[in-house]
Amino acid sequence: MPLRREVPRESPPTIKVRAKNETIAKWIKHPNRAGFTKEGIGFWPNDTFTQKRLRDGDISLVVEETKEEAPKHRATTTHREAKPA
Numbered sequence: 001m002p003l004r005r006e007v008p009r010e011s012p013p014t015i016k017v018r019a020k021n022e023t024i025a026k027w028i029k030h031p032n033r034a035g036f037t038k039e040g041i042g043f044w045p046n047d048t049f050t051q052k053r054l055r056d057g058d059i060s061l062v063v064e065e066t067k068e069e070a071p072k073h074r075a076t077t078t079h080r081e082a083k084p085a
Helices: 022-027 048-056
Strands: 014-019 041-045 059-061
Touching (some): 014 022, 048 059
């Protein structure tokens, strides 16, 4: 009987979540032991457990605002001044 080779599974991406209130932050923990900071923020894997808690309203997704800077262009001159004759 050939040996069975285990294929490493990729873990789901981590998302930033916020607890609904202090009680949730104190008592709800992700099964992988991820909890919340004093501010109620946690980094949880985006899996079925997390999706259920999001649907139930126990946690909410924290959306980071990204500031996109306008590209910096060099000022270029399109014409040259005419030299006096």
